[in-house]
Amino acid sequence: xxxxxxxxxxxxxxxxxxxxxxxxxxxxxxxxxxxxxxxxxxxxxxxxxxxxxxxxxxxxxxxxxxxxxxxxxxxxxxxxxxxxxxxxxxxxxxxxxxxxxxxxxxxxxxxxxxxxxxxxxxxxxxxxxxxxxxxxxxxxxxxxxxxxxxxxxxxxxxxxxxxxxxxxxxxxxxxxxxxxxxxxxxxxxxxxxxxxxxxxxxxxxxxxxxxxxxxxxxxxxxxxxxxxxxxxxxxxxxxxxxxxxxxxxxxxxxxxxxxxxxxxxxxxxxxxxxxxxxxxxxxxxxxxxxxxxxxxxxxxxxxxxxxxxxxxxxxxxxxxxxxxxxxxxxxxxxxxxxxxxxxxxxxxxxxxxxxxxxxxxxxxxxxxxxxxxxxxxxxxxxxxxxxxxxxxxxxxxxxxxxxxxxxxxxxxxxxxxxxxxxxxxxxxxxxxxxxxxxxxxxxxxxxxxxxxxxxxxxxxxxxxxxxxxxxxxxxxxxxxxxxxxxxxxxxxxxxxxxxxxxxxxxxxxxxxxxxxxxxxxxxxxxxxxxxxxxxxxxxxxxxxxxxxxxxxxxxxxxxxxxxxxxxxxxxxxxxxxxxxxxxxxxxxxxxxxxxxxxxxxxxxxxxxxxxxxxxxxxxxxxxxxxxxxxxxxxxxxxxxxxxxxxxxxxxxxxxxxxxxxxxxxxxxxxxxxxxxxxxxxxxxxxxxxxxxxxxxxxxxxxxxxxxxxxxxxxxxxxxxxxxxxxxxxxxxxxxxxxxxxxxxxxxxxxxxxxxxxxxxxxxxxxxxxxxxxxxxxxxxxxxxxxxxxxxxxx
Numbered sequence: 001x002x003x004x005x006x007x008x009x010x011x012x013x014x015x016x017x018x019x020x021x022x023x024x025x026x027x028x029x030x031x032x033x034x035x036x037x038x039x040x041x042x043x044x045x046x047x048x049x050x051x052x053x054x055x056x057x058x059x060x061x062x063x064x065x066x067x068x069x070x071x072x073x074x075x076x077x078x079x080x081x082x083x084x085x086x087x088x089x090x091x092x093x094x095x096x097x098x099x100x101x102x103x104x105x106x107x108x109x110x111x112x113x114x115x116x117x118x119x120x121x122x123x124x125x126x127x128x129x130x131x132x133x134x135x136x137x138x139x140x141x142x143x144x145x146x147x148x149x150x151x152x153x154x155x156x157x158x159x160x161x162x163x164x165x166x167x168x169x170x171x172x173x174x175x176x177x178x179x180x181x182x183x184x185x186x187x188x189x190x191x192x193x194x195x196x197x198x199x200x201x202x203x204x205x206x207x208x209x210x211x212x213x214x215x216x217x218x219x220x221x222x223x224x225x226x227x228x229x230x231x232x233x234x235x236x237x238x239x240x241x242x243x244x245x246x247x248x249x250x251x252x253x254x255x256x257x258x259x260x261x262x263x264x265x266x267x268x269x270x271x272x273x274x275x276x277x278x279x280x281x282x283x284x285x286x287x288x289x290x291x292x293x294x295x296x297x298x299x300x301x302x303x304x305x306x307x308x309x310x311x312x313x314x315x316x317x318x319x320x321x322x323x324x325x326x327x328x329x330x331x332x333x334x335x336x337x338x339x340x341x342x343x344x345x346x347x348x349x350x351x352x353x354x355x356x357x358x359x360x361x362x363x364x365x366x367x368x369x370x371x372x373x374x375x376x377x378x379x380x381x382x383x384x385x386x387x388x389x390x391x392x393x394x395x396x397x398x399x400x401x402x403x404x405x406x407x408x409x410x411x412x413x414x415x416x417x418x419x420x421x422x423x424x425x426x427x428x429x430x431x432x433x434x435x436x437x438x439x440x441x442x443x444x445x446x447x448x449x450x451x452x453x454x455x456x457x458x459x460x461x462x463x464x465x466x467x468x469x470x471x472x473x474x475x476x477x478x479x480x481x482x483x484x485x486x487x488x489x490x491x492x493x494x495x496x497x498x499x500x501x502x503x504x505x506x507x508x509x510x511x512x513x514x515x516x517x518x519x520x521x522x523x524x525x526x527x528x529x530x531x532x533x534x535x536x537x538x539x540x541x542x543x544x545x546x547x548x549x550x551x552x553x554x555x556x557x558x559x560x561x562x563x564x565x566x567x568x569x570x571x572x573x574x575x576x577x578x579x580x581x582x583x584x585x586x587x588x589x590x591x592x593x594x595x596x597x598x599x600x601x602x603x604x605x606x607x608x609x610x611x612x613x614x615x616x617x618x619x620x621x622x623x624x625x626x627x628x629x630x631x632x633x634x635x636x637x638x639x640x641x642x643x644x645x646x647x648x649x650x651x652x653x654x655x656x657x658x659x660x661x662x663x664x665x666x667x668x669x670x671x672x673x674x675x676x677x678x679x680x681x682x683x684x685x686x687x688x689x690x691x692x693x694x695x696x697x698x699x700x701x702x703x704x705x706x707x708x709x710x711x712x713x714x715x716x717x718x719x720x721x722x723x724x725x726x727x728x729x730x731x732x733x734x735x736x737x738x739x740x741x742x743x744x745x746x747x748x749x750x751x752x753x754x755x756x757x758x759x760x761x762x763x764x765x766x767x768x769x770x771x772x773x774x775x776x777x778x779x780x781x782x783x784x785x786x787x788x789x790x791x792x793x794x
Contacts, residue, residue, distance in 0.1 A: 060158050061138075061180070070585050073457065073536045073546035075598045075638065077102075077159040077654075081182060086740060087694065087712055088757055090151050092134070092177065097714040097736060099159050100638055100656035100690045102132075106778050108769050109356050109368060110275050110320065111145050116161050117600065118634045118660045118686040119174035119577060122610050123626065125560040126352055126372045127403030127436045131174035131575075131608075133164060137181055137265060139328040139346040140170055142376035142401045146324055146350050149247045149269050153207055153221035155180045162600070163552020163577050165530035166446050166459030170399065173552045173577040173604075181265065184217035184253045185209045190793040197755075197786020201227035201243065212252075219251040230781060231277055231310045234303060235362055240312055244272035244319070259334040268325030275320060277312040278360035278776030279303035279765070282728050284672055285773045297773065300361050305763050307782035312357040313364055320354040339385035342395075349375045352405075358769070360776030372405035389450040394443075401438040405560045407431060408476070431506070434471035434560035434569075440464070446532075457534040457548070463527060469558035470521040471569045472508035481505050491515055510566045520566040526574045528553040542587035550579050557608065559626040568625040575628065578603040594642040602634040609684075611723075612669035631663040632683070653693040660686050662723075670724040671770050678723040685767075687733070689717040701743065708753075709741040721768035721777075728775050734764035736780075742788075749792045756785040 060069050060078050069078050077099045079089070089095060092114060093104040105113040109124040114132040121131045126145055134141040134150065141147050151157060158178045165171040188210035195203045207221035224246040229239030247269035254262045280303050285291045291298045303309050312318065328346040335341055351373045359366035382395025408431050446459030475481035481503040489499040492515050500517065503509060509517045534548030558571040583598030611627035638656035645651070660683040667677045682688075691714065698708035715735040722729050737760050742753030761783040768777045 060156070061178070070542065070587060070594070071544060073455070073534055073544065073548065073583075075101075075161040075581070075583060075596070075600075077161075077640075078156060080156045081154045084151055084154060084157065086696065086710060088738065088740075088755060091149055092147050092151065094151065095157070095159065095177070097712060097738070098692050098694070100640075100654040100692050101161060101658070102159060103685055103687070103690075103716075105685050105766050106276060108278070108358060108767055108778060109370065110354050112147060113685070114144065114174070114177070115685060116159070116175035117602070117636065117656070118658050118683050119602070119604070120685060121554065121557070121608050122685065123557065123559070124610070125403075125434065126370065126374050126405045127434070127557065127560065129401070129438075129554070129557060131172060131554050133170050133172040133176045135176065135178045136267070136326070137263070137328070137330070138178065138344060139265070139326065139330075139348075140376065140378055140399070141326070141348065142170070142378075142399070143350070143374045143403060145322075145352065145374065146326075146348060146376075148271060148322075148324070149223075149245065150177075150179050152223055152247055153182050153205070153249060155182045162548075162579050162581060163530065163532075163550045165461045165463070165552050166444055166532045166550075167393065170397075170440070171442075171461070171463055171528070171530055171553045171555070173554045173575055181249065181251060181267075182207070182209075182219065182221070184219040184251050186211055186217055188794070191790065193751075193788060193790035195755075195786050195788035198784045199228045199230045199241075201225070201784070201786065215255045217253045220249070222246070222248040229274065230308060232308050233311050233362065234306075234309045235301065235311055236314065238312075238314060240274050240277050240310065240318060242274045242319070246270050261332045263330040265326070265328045265330075268323070271320050271322040271324075273320055274318050275354055275356045276778060277310040277318070277357050278769075278778055279310050280360040280774055280776050281768070282775040283773060284728075284770065284775055286673065291773075296363060297361075297365065300363070303360065303776075307761070307763055307779045310779070311360055311362045313367065314362055316355070316357070316367075318355050318357060320352075322350065322352050322354060324348070324350040335383075336385075338387070339383060342380075342382050342384065344378065344380040346378045347376070349373070358771045358776070359774045361774060365774065366771045367409070369408040370405060371408070372403065374401075374403040376401045390447055392445070392447045394445040397440075397442040397444070399438070399440045401440070402436065404435045406433050407560060407562075409562055431474045431476055432471075432560050432562045433474055433508075434558060435469065436558050437468040438555070439466045440555070453538050455536040455538075457532065457536070459533075460529060460531040462529050463553065463555075465526050465555035465574075467524040467526075467556060467558065467571065468522075469524070469571060470519055471558060471560055472510040472519045472566070473562050473564070474506050475503050475509055476505075478505055481507065484509055488515065488517065510563055510569060512566050518566075520569050524556050524558075524571050524573070526555055528574060528576070542591065544585040546584070547582045548580075550581075552577050552579070554608065557626065559610075561624055563623060563625065568623060572608045572626040572628050573606060575604070575606045575608050577605075592644045595640070597637065597639040599637040600635065604629075604632040604634060606630060607632055607683075612673070627668065629662055629666050632661060633663055634658060634660045634683070634686075648698045650696045651694075653691075655689065655691045658686055658688055658690075666723075668723065671722045671726055671729055671768070671775070674724075676724060681723045682720075684720050684722050684729075685731075687717040687719040687731075689715070691715040698744075700746070704746050705743055706746060707741075707743050711740065712736075712738045729768055731765060731768065734762050734780075735760075736762060736764075749794070751788070751790045753788045754785075755788060756783065757781075758783045759785070 059066050096104045101117045103115045107113050107124045111124050113122050116132050119131050128144050130144045134147045160176045164176045190208040192206040203225045205223035209219035212218050225243050227243040229241040231241040232239050249267040252264040326348040331343040333341045353371050355369045378399040380397040384393040442463040444461035449456045485503045508519045530552050532550035536546045553576050556571045556573045579602050581600040585596040587594050607629040636658040640654040643651040662681050665679045670676050694712045696710035698706050701707045718733045719731050720729040736758050738757045740755045744751040764780045765777040
């Protein structure tokens with residue numbers, strides 16, 4: 001807590017000073033009519049007749065109907081498109097700065113890892129399915145790697161905390177992120193915005209919307225980003241981190257009659273940006289006695305404590321070649337005044353090719369070239385309506401999700417196996433291949449029943465997930481194939497087994513229990529019933545008290561890893577979270593003050609995570625594998641305050657406290673390969689404290705122009721990158737300060753803004769990992785700054 005206070009004081013002084021200098025004149029004004037901070041409703045959404053929105057009202061669809069955020073009995077962070085733009089939030093990673101309890105981690109192989117309230121799934125494979133589901137207009141982005149650039153041309157985003165399943169399209173133990181795209185309009189409008197900033201970062205975006213025919217409206221939006229490298233080598237003159245990213249979206253809304261509506265969405269992106277290199281923080285040889293065989297590795301300089309510092313193999317192209325598209329169609333038919341039939345159909349496809357330097361040094365020691373693809377088809381049908389005091393939803397869902405990954409790994413300059421394997425010269429590691437094919441079926445229902453000032457909630461979902469998987473490690477080249485053949489025959493001879501035929505290049509080498517190399521293939525069939533029950537009470541118009549109990553599940557996953565033993569490649573089974581939550585939401589002072597708070601307890605079973613295992617005949621020590629933590633728990637509380645004290649001034653402060661713990665015994669291996677029982681440990685990547693705040697103020701500058709200023713301050717306490725107490729695992733606490741200021745027209749047609757992000761240039765990192773003999777961390781971005789100019793045509 002001392003570090004928390006010092007960081008908040010140090011980084012908040014500038015924010016308070018600059019805001020106060022602008023806001024001081026406004027405190028003498030009377031609170032005349034203000035514009036509410038509203039994120040517009042979704043297509044077809046209606047306001048309650050005669051109800052006036054107050055300050056800060058946001059209409060959300062968290063319960064698959066449009067309602068005020070104040071009336072939703074769950075913890076939600078909702079940000080409008082304007083708020084996202086003002087805070088510089090362009091992807092899910094940036095949401096961590098504005099959402100207490102939400103964490104983003106770069107896995108080290110360009111697969112993002114999201115968690116909410118400590119519930120997350122750390123995996124580096126293309127087929128990683130998150131505990132935090134991500135949707136675009138309720139259409140799922142099933143695999144985490146598909147979510148790049150999701151925060152684009154949005155009406156708003158809603159982050160729902162806690163287990164999901166009774167309403168949204170797939171089960172989730174952590175929560176859900178629902179992006180709502182900006183919708184087509186019935187009249188012409190267009191906009192363009194451009195920015196230029198540090199590292200020659202240039203971004204250009206624009207949209208056009210309007211009618212194409214009677215009852216048919218369209219919207220086209222595009223965005224492109226390019227920049228020079230932000231990372232710099234500390235051993236030579238070189239840079240990395242260029243951005244080359246382009247995305248687009250086409251929306252069509254067609255209403256052939258008053259009772260029939262269709263919404264078509266086609267979106268996608270091309271990403272040719274560089275992958276991120278790491279910072280070497282330790283050399284930790286598996287075979288220290290052999291380190292003298294590789295003096296350049298043992299004497300390599302450690303990285304400076306600088307966001308930009310890193311190292312990687314020279315004369316190597318680390319740019320991605322990733323491509324994604326999604327097609328979706330939503331259809332609605334009003335069967336009566338109170339019953340609506342909704343169909344959601346979606347197909348998403350992604351191709352991946354990316355090379356990552358995983359060791360943080362310039363020696364040819366460790367790289368992984370990942371080539372693969374992922375696809376997802378989803379079909380949902382549901383009926384929703386009302387009957388007297390009840391509002392209800394029933395439906396069914398089917399999804400088919402597939403992933404294939406071929407990882408070409410080179411570990412050429414390592415002491416890990418020196419002296420054990422009869423490899424000529426350097427150790428050539430092997431390639432990891434894996435495929436997954438999920439078929440998921442579900443039926444669900446939910447009902448809300450009003451009894452005076454009380455509302456009873458109940459919902460359930462039955463899901464059946466069938467996973468077919470095939471995975472193995474494969475020989476990398478002729479030399480390693482020949483060496484492995486000799487080594488395996490040595491093992492088989494010692495155990496009295498006959499020799500095997502020579503392995504070929506690309507052949508599966510993972511050994512089964514009989515020391516026979518081959519492909520591990522199988523099926524995992526699981527089912528579950530997720531549910532939610534709750535009670536709300538509204539003792540006054542602007543006061544909501546609620547309690548809820550919910551059970552959520554996440555189905556099993558198959559890993560894609562380098563492993564000599566097939567046992568290390570077996571899938572993890574489904575995890576579950578039983579969550580208890582109580583909260584309140586209240587508006588005070590004529591809705592100039594919005595307060596919300598919640599306390600929660602999670603009973604966590606079979607938590608999925610990437611741990612380590614020592615599976616004979618492994619000669620490389622404890623190697624990564626997916627594991628289940630049998631029993632754990634999380635408890636905590638969070639609060640949010642939104643203040644609108646005077647004309648043009650908005651202050652938002654939120655905080656989350658988490659206490660996580662492994663219950664009972666959980667034997668596994670530390671980052672450095674030590675056998676340890678992690679019972680009683682807190683979760684990795686789970687800081688106890690997360691705080692986010694934002695201040696925004698605008699004031700007229702004459703009749704046609706406004707000036708505005710604002711800033712965001714976010715803080716995260718220390719955590720670790722794995723179970724254990726080893727110093728190299730520590731992720732220090734940090735605070736990030738972003739500032740903005742500019743001018744805009746009174747009618748909102750043009751805008752000029754200066755911005756700075758991480759303006760104090762705080763050094764921080766989000767992940768630490770070991771690649772055989774080296775330990776490296778992934779640092780956050782340094783200070784950036786620039787200017788943005790935008791104009792709207794109407």
